[in-house]
Amino acid sequence: MRFCPYAERSLLVGSAKGIKFEVVNVNLVDKPDWFVAMNPPGLVPTLEWGDGRVLGESLIVSEYLDEIGDASRPLQSSDPFQKAKDKLLADKFSQVISALFKIMLNYHKPELDLSPFDDMLRYLDRYEKELKSRPSQFFNGDKPGYVDYMIWPWFERFELLxxxxxxxxxxxKTRYPRLTEWTSAMLEDDAVKTWYLPVEVHEQYMRSRFSGGATDYDFLVRQQEVKTSNL
Amino acid sequence: MRFCPYAERSLLVGSAKGIKFEVVNVNLVDKPDWFVAMNPPGLVPTLEWGDGRVLGESLIVSEYLDEIGDASRPLQSSDPFQKAKDKLLADKFSQVISALFKIMLNYHKPELDLSPFDDMLRYLDRYEKELKSRPSQFFNGDKPGYVDYMIWPWFERFELLxxxxxxxxxxxKTRYPRLTEWTSAMLEDDAVKTWYLPVEVHEQYMRSRFSGGATDYDFLVRQQEVKTSNL
Known part of the structure; x- marks a missing residue:
């Protein structure tokens, strides 16, 4: 699903690791039968080989892609403790996500509870502090790694609120000086550039999703078609 | 906490991997200040080195211990896809756990909802099916591995219900013939034997936990003291 931040995690890792793959976007409101048959939880990302093997869950898919992709570009630390700590940072980002979603998925309701925003900022403090404690530009070093890619998709969407x-x-931004620098640096990364969507596009998706009618998952494809036919 | 199944996960892995460690049990109802200061979420297992490094979360601690312990006894597959699938099985066991806990943590209430029991059995079907599809005695092969140890602590407690x-x-048991065989085989494993507690002990802990008074975390220690003084 082109606008799904969880799917974006694995797309980023796939690109960073030089893995060749085909992207098949699915409608997650009205799920295709073949998709649910392939992966019963019906969530993205779902990795499929074509030989019957299927794997789901963004963090697990991303770790897997890191292991099978370009070995000269490891996304995880070779130090087991650092690797474990990074897994924890990626995993616990679910606290930020769940606070963010409490607002984002209810933004259209008249009685919107804004209190999760403060929770979200508090959870984000941990990432500012952690990045501050590291000497490098990215969590991973001088190139983005596992933590960077696992948390990035939500940074792409924070402005949406x-x-x-x-x-x-x-x-x-002033509360997070290191994460703000990090955001600028991430925007220069090739994998991030490949999958980046501007806030206007995320906005268009969100407004369509909660319009009360059918979600328009295909507006980017139609724009692409117009561009192509204008060539 | 001696009766915590999450802590047991890492104890099992520590023993299986031949790692030397000291166990410090904590009262999780009235948490010691030093414990919360060391690891603010205040959960077990918490791994501490003594040099300031601290790591929490049972799955992450267990994976870490697998990486640093006896290399001749790998608990995870060397095949990245199998390893990823096993991680998913360990991770998704949270569905079984949460259904089980819905009953177990409310067992003393007059209006107990028994419906999570059926959910729990349904989630367990996946593990029966998966084990059936594997040619080996354990999920891991001819010795218990990551999945085996990550799910075992709850098998030790199913009878409690x-x-x-x-x-x-x-x-x-008749619904899960392979898991029933597997349970018998697990009970013969040295790491399992080291940390195993019979259902009567789990029962005594649970009854104390929900007695309305202070939880008695120390009854095993007192029994041990009596045994020692009788020598």
Missing amino acids: GVLVGDKLKFP | GVLVGDKLKFP
């Missing part, structure tokens, strides 16, 4: 709800939920 | 609630929640 302000756009959808208003200035009260504007992302407070 | 029948004991605490009654025969309606008796574990239906």
Whole structure:
């Protein structure tokens, strides 16, 4: 699903690791039968080989891709303790995500509870502190690694809160000086550039998702078709 | 915490991997200050080195111990796909656990909802099916491995449901022939034997935990003291 941050995790890793893959986007509201048959939880990302092997769950798929891809570009530390700590950082980012989603998936409701925003910022403090404690530009070193890619998709979407709800939920960059520098550096990374979507596109998806009608999953494809036919 | 199944995961792996460690049990209802200061989530297992390094979360601690312990006894597959699939099996066992806990942590309440029991059995079907599809005695092969140790602590406790609630929640062994064989084989494993507690002990802990008074975390230590003084 082109707008899914979990799927983006694995796309980023696939690209960073030089893995060749085909992307098949699915409608997650009205799931295709072949998709549910292939992977009963019906979630993305789902990795499929064509020989019957199927793997789901973004963190597990991403670790797997790191292991099978370009060995000269390891995304995880060779030090077991550092690797374990990074797994914990990636895993516990679910706290940030769940606070963010509590607002984002209810933004259209008249009585929107804004209190999860403060929780989200508090959980993010841990990542600012952790990055501050590391001497490198990225969590991983001088190139993005596992933690960087696992948390990035939500940084791409933080601005959405302000756009959808208003200035009260504007992302407070001054609270996170290191993460703000990190965001700029991430935007220069090739894998990030490959899958990046601007906030206007995320906004269009979100407004369609909660419009009350059918979600329009295909507007990017149609724009692409227009561009192609104009060539 | 001597009766915690999550802590048991890492104890099993530590023993299987021949790692030397000291166990410090903590009272999880009235947590010691030093414990919360060391690891703010205040959960077990918490791994501490003494040089300031601390690591939490049972699956991550267990994977870490597998990486640093006896290399001649790998608990995870060297095949990345098999390893990823096993991680998923260990991770998704949280579905079984959460259904089990819905009953177990409410067993003393007058209006106990028994419906999570059926969910639990349904989630367990996946593990029966998976084990059936493998040619080996254990998930891992001819010795227990990562999946085996990650799911075992709850198999040690399934009988508790029948004991605490009654025969309606008796574990239906006939529904899981392979897992039943597997349980017998696990009971012969040295690491399992080291940390195994019989159902009567788990029962005594559970009854104390929900007695309305202070939880008695120390009854095993007192029994040990009596035995020692009788020598």
